[in-house]
Amino acid sequence: MRKKPFTYSALALMLFLPSFLAVPAQAATEGKVASKDEVVYATLDAGGDLNDIYVVNTFEVTHGGKILDYGDFSSVKNLTDLKKLEQEGQKVEMDAPEGKFTYQGNMKEETELPWDVAVTYSLDGKKIDPSQLAGKSGHLDISIDTAENKHTGSVFYDNYLLQVSLNLPNTYENIEAADGMVASAGKDKQITFTVMPGKEKKMSVEADVKDFEFKGVQIAAVPSTLPIDTTGTENMTDDMSELSDAIGKLNTGVADLKSGVSQLNNGAAQLRNGSAQYKNGINELNGSSSQIVGASNSIGEALRTINQSLSANPADMDLSALNELPDGLNQLADGLTQAASGLTSLQANYAQAYSALDGAMAEIPANNLTEEEIASLYKSGADPKVVDKLVASHKAAQKVKGTYANVKEAFAAVGPTLNQVSGSVNEMSSQLTSISTNLSASLQKTDMSGLAKLQKGLGELSANYVEFHSGLVKYTEGVGQLSSSYGKLHAGMAEFAGGTNQLEGGVADLHDGTSKLHQETKNLPDKMQEEINKMMSEYDKSDFKPVSFVSSKNEKVSSVQFVIKTESIEKEEKKEKKAEPKKEKGFWELLMDLFK
Known part of the structure; x- marks a missing residue:
């Protein structure tokens, strides 16, 4: 009764081993790229200090083959297929098929964002550490300050518009946000601020909270392409x-x-x-x-x-x-x-x-x-x-x-x-x-x-x-x-x-x-x-040509965006006792199971 399964298992093993042990050599062809997009994801702690940054790089490949990219990455990961990426210093080499090709690069620890972000919290008029804030009740004041990071270039700071948003539950009362727009978003109230290119800004949100929890501050940075209608200037x-x-x-x-x-x-x-x-x-x-x-x-x-x-x-x-x-x-x-x-x-x-x-x-x-x-x-x-x-x-x-x-x-x-x-x-x-x-x-x-x-x-x-x-x-x-x-x-x-x-x-x-x-x-x-022309030139960045965040060597960059988020502030939940995990079987054990 087990003869037939054994035959199929042996056949599978025979097919698997050659492909596993040997890869036929193929001549590498040069690929062509029409454009590259970068989305920079950054996580901050609840106070605004940087934790880590990774970048999702997306290429529009017009002809499949070997392509190169550059970045000061600590590690890289292919998000399109299972092919391995070759990394040497700041050079990343990949074999990309025609169409969209995406990979993730984790930036080194010393990498910094173009903006300094500081988030402070006060409860009933007294400053409080965010680690002590979960579950508290009272009158809360969240202050968010953005400014230029002098240690980086100013190209993004001068040309990018920041949209700063945070969500508070509808159960919170007397929500106030000077210069901010308050809107309903499902079960939450969404507060949105806009920071113009090249400008520092201090933002503040106040509310009466109960059993406080917070999903964090979200910041999106995009090139300023505000449409300025000049018909009324005449x-x-x-x-x-x-x-x-x-x-x-x-x-x-x-x-x-x-x-x-x-x-x-x-x-x-x-x-x-x-x-x-x-x-x-x-x-x-x-x-x-x-x-x-x-x-x-x-x-x-x-x-x-x-x-x-x-x-x-x-x-x-x-x-x-x-x-x-x-x-x-x-x-x-x-x-x-x-x-x-x-x-x-x-x-x-x-x-x-x-x-x-x-x-x-x-x-x-x-x-x-x-x-x-x-x-x-x-x-x-x-x-x-x-x-x-x-x-x-x-x-x-x-x-x-x-x-x-x-x-x-x-x-x-x-x-x-x-x-x-x-x-x-x-x-x-x-x-x-x-x-x-x-x-x-x-x-x-x-x-x-x-x-x-x-x-x-x-x-x-x-x-x-x-x-x-x-x-x-x-x-x-x-x-x-x-x-x-x-x-x-x-x-x-x-x-x-x-x-x-x-x-x-x-x-x-x-x-x-x-x-x-x-x-x-x-x-x-x-x-x-x-003055109108000066204002338009100050805020209309339609002539801005995107540059790579990860390396100045990268070409054909069509867009660079930033998605920045602070950690959530949540109450600790009682941890349930988990069962001991089963010991995973090794390869040879699994292989031997095929014969049982």
């Missing part, structure tokens, strides 16, 4: 062009404002100077009023004395004293004429100053900036200090214009009043001159026979002079009041002139600021386009 540069044009118009408007304020300041200065002359003149006139009144009073007394003397004893009257009266009247008339001349000159200066002031006020724009327009200025990117000066100057100018509008009627009434007062003084001077002339003529023609007629005329003159003197007193009282009131008006004009001078200085500073702002922003669209 609208942005157009907006910047509008802003630049608006700043240019603003600068032109401030220049016009500067010119108008300068005219206003000149007009205010002229007004102040004219007002000072008027004030001095009215003060001098007021100062001489007592002299005029005294002289007039003396003339009145003289007229009454003469009239009484003529009435009491005309025969004994000495007319020589009467001859001095016309001279006194002429002197008084001359004083009034000089006062009228001063008032006329004052009126001319005032009219000139008032005209300059009125013109300067008209130059100030009447349009008031709205709160929305002011807010737009602050949002435009202009220097806030310059905008503050602009707004303050604008408000001051509008206040001055409003104040002037309220007092314009008072300013306008000064000129006609001065004309009226000057005319009245001239009229009084003319009356005194006429009285003096008539009196002098009467005295020259009068003798004792006409004394009665002279007495009558002097009586009428004395009576009329009382009325004239009363009017003169009222006039001097009015001059006194005008002098007192105008002192206050002049003080206001001087203060106004000082304010316009400060305003001119402020607007000049403002114009300097807007000019600089205009110079800095007139090419704003071009500068913005340059």
